[in-house]
Amino acid sequence: MTMVQPAGGGASGRGSSSGLADVIDTILDKGLVIDAFVRVSLVGIELVTIDVRIVVASVDTYLRFAEATNRLDLTQTGGKGLPEVMQDMTQGVGRSKTKGIAQGAMEAAGEKLRGLVGDSDEPDEEDREPAPRRRRRREEE
Amino acid sequence: MPGSTGRTETARPEDARPETARPEDATGHERATGCYIYGIVPGDVELDPDPRGVGDPPGRIQLVRHGEIAALVSDVALDRPLGRPDDLVAHQRLLDATAAEVPVLPLRFGAVVTDREAVVEELLGPNHDGFLVALNELEGRAEYVVKGRYVERVVIGEVLEENAEVARLREEIRGKPEEATWDARIRLGELVGEHVAAKRDADTEVLVNALAPRSVAVVVREPTHEQDAVHVAFLVESERQAEFEQVVDEFGDRWPGRGTLRLLGPLAPYDFVTTGRPEGDNG
Numbered sequence: 382m383t384m385v386q387p388a389g390g391g392a393s394g395r396g397s398s399s400g401l402a403d404v405i406d407t408i409l410d411k412g413l414v415i416d417a418f419v420r421v422s423l424v425g426i427e428l429v430t431i432d433v434r435i436v437v438a439s440v441d442t443y444l445r446f447a448e449a450t451n452r453l454d455l456t457q458t459g460g461k462g463l464p465e466v467m468q469d470m471t472q473g474v475g476r477s478k479t480k481g482i483a484q485g486a487m488e489a490a491g492e493k494l495r496g497l498v499g500d501s502d503e504p505d506e507e508d509r510e511p512a513p514r515r516r517r518r519r520e521e522e
Numbered sequence: 523m524p525g526s527t528g529r530t531e532t533a534r535p536e537d538a539r540p541e542t543a544r545p546e547d548a549t550g551h552e553r554a555t556g557c558y559i560y561g562i563v564p565g566d567v568e569l570d571p572d573p574r575g576v577g578d579p580p581g582r583i584q585l586v587r588h589g590e591i592a593a594l595v596s597d598v599a600l601d602r603p604l605g606r607p608d609d610l611v612a613h614q615r616l617l618d619a620t621a622a623e624v625p626v627l628p629l630r631f632g633a634v635v636t637d638r639e640a641v642v643e644e645l646l647g648p649n650h651d652g653f654l655v656a657l658n659e660l661e662g663r664a665e666y667v668v669k670g671r672y673v674e675r676v677v678i679g680e681v682l683e684e685n686a687e688v689a690r691l692r693e694e695i696r697g698k699p700e701e702a703t704w705d706a707r708i709r710l711g712e713l714v715g716e717h718v719a720a721k722r723d724a725d726t727e728v729l730v731n732a733l734a735p736r737s738v739a740v741v742v743r744e745p746t747h748e749q750d751a752v753h754v755a756f757l758v759e760s761e762r763q764a765e766f767e768q769v770v771d772e773f774g775d776r777w778p779g780r781g782t783l784r785l786l787g788p789l790a791p792y793d794f795v796t797t798g799r800p801e802g803d804n805g
Contacts, residue, residue: 403786404610406746406753407667408617408631411792415559415633418649422640424556427603428632438719442748443711450678450692450714 556634557641558598561617561790562627562653565592573616576609583616586638588646591653594620595641598634617790625660627653628790656795662760663738665794666787668729668770670751676780681717688713715748726752732773736766741793751781755793
């Protein structure tokens, strides 16, 4: 199951970053805007919400990507059990070593994915409880 | 509440008597509480006791009915800012729990009007028919969001392997101080970003193609993180929920270890609320 409930909080403590990020992605800039419907009685309450989203195309992002690319390289240099890769690197051969590292990382990530897919729906079960349950009268008739 | 303007003649404990905390007759504009609106539902719903709303202490959720529709509201203190994590979570949790049972038109976070009368007179009354049509269209449907995030090492490894210029730039900056290789670093990061974006587009297209036949509508959301792989909202018939989830699971299994895939839902249809106003469609 890949099922995850959207609520923050839960086992990892309130406002866990991923849960809260999911909420912020959704309710701050989506949904009906009351200003389009209500004007006279609108109350401008102060909101303290923080926009945690990042601009995907920015110099900061570029520098982060560059650093990550560089780090990938360093990981490889200090990596365990990659003698062939080390040799390729000293000879300055680009392609074969990147292939090696990509395959290694993909295997590792594959395990991680399976782990996440396997257990993601349980800790959130509790989050569903405090929410209100409703019944439609119409359906009971 | 200390720190207000010192009007005392209308001060009341708003959590004790939410119905009466409306000092408009006495003061004109200085109010202790407002009416926070979460969303709009069919008028024939019943609230289970004790749902918790925004504010501290959390407001008690109530229904304001008008005709065949109703608004989910709670009183909220106006002298404290809203938007703590608990507030945001309370807003979405209430709406999502509602959406799992009945149609709901979710409002964006932060909608406050003066009082319950205003909810009827300005919101529900004038827009009754439009809201009712929208609610009927949402009957038996809920939103699901599929979020995928790349494993950085893997996706950058792919980019390195597929792009000679990226590999060359990486060699160029290797072991050199940041100041000396600034331009190359920016160029490298920009190139990597472009290629990751291209992968995102391609992966999103595959996902949408797989899930669109199982959905009523699709909105591709903007990426909210540089390692976002897919971020797509789907409106799904409840009857097809299991089928939809199965396809997402299969998609996750097929992904060759490149990232993590999460399915959020059922959610209120934040990305699909349309009332004939241009404002509503900004996916």
